Amino acid sequence: MERTRLALTAIVAVLALPLVTAARHADRAPYGDHFHRFAAPTAGAAAVRIRGAAVEAYDRGTGAPRWTYGRRGSRVLALYRAPGHAVALWADGMVTDTDTDTDTDTDARRVRWHRAVPGLGAWLTASPARAAGVLQPLDPDATMLAVVAPERVSAFRVADGDLRWLLPAPGGCAFDPARTAHTAGALLLARPCRGPHRRPRELVAVDGLGEITPGRTPLGNDLPGRRRADGGGNRVARPS
Structure with missing residues (x-):
């Protein structure tokens, strides 16, 4: 009897092992990502939108959904669209870029990058409506994107999510993400100060290379191995 009980216990343990392994694998899903495809890819043009708590791609002609991308424990608050990209701002302060062109059903290839902005999640939790204005393009081709938070402005290269500069x-x-404007190739940001910290200039201008100041020598933003086409790079004087 005892041998039978031990044998049954061993069999149950062996049968349960794949389930335990699968559960652990699911728990390790990066950033809680989950991706669901509704139908096989079609030739029609696709668009993206916020649907419920997720990013949804749908057929422009019929409106039929193609896929959704969500994250466990969070929801999308804002979405910035550029050709081939859907940059989402999540309630926990995470920013993600989803590939809207590639026909694949795996998160690892569909989601290009994740970036967490310190303090942004807590600020959004207090008022999710604050998400409007947080995602701001920094050039006409949307190769650079600013994430405007009260404590800092973070600029990411859209192609790979590389953090190019910070402005604390x-x-x-x-x-104030709600008070921004685009003009003459620059993004104007309101930066109010209070009490003894009041400053004569509470409006800051930035572009893809950072804060616009006289005589600046910013770094470029091209991908590694490519020639800088944005005017960046430190200019070194010729030896006298």
Whole structure:
């Protein structure tokens, strides 16, 4: 009897092992990503939108959904669309870029990158409506994207999510994502300061290379191995 009980226990353990392994694998899904395809790829043009808590791609002609991308424990608050890209801002402060052109059903290939912005999640939790204005393009071709948060502006290269520059708010000041404007190739940001920290200039201008200041020598933003076409790069004087 005892041998029978031990044998049954061993069999149950062996049968349960694949389930335990699968559960652990699911728990390790990066950033809680989950991707679902509704139908086989079609030749028609696709568009993306926020649907419920996820990013959804759908057929422009029929409106039929093609796929959805969501993240466990969070939801999409804002979406920036560029050719081939859907950059989403999530309630936990994560920013992701989803490939809208490639026909694949795997998260690893569909989602290009994830970037977490410190402090952004807590600020959005207090008021999700604040998400409007957080995602801002920095050039006409949308190769650079700014994530505007009260404490800092973070600029990412859209192609690969590389963080190219940071602009922190001085003490006593905070950027206001709801008060931005695009003009003459620049993004204007309101940066109000309070009390003794008040500054004569509470409006900041930035572009893909960072804050616009006289005589700046910014880094370029091209992908590694490519020639800089944005005017970036430190200019070194000729030896006298």
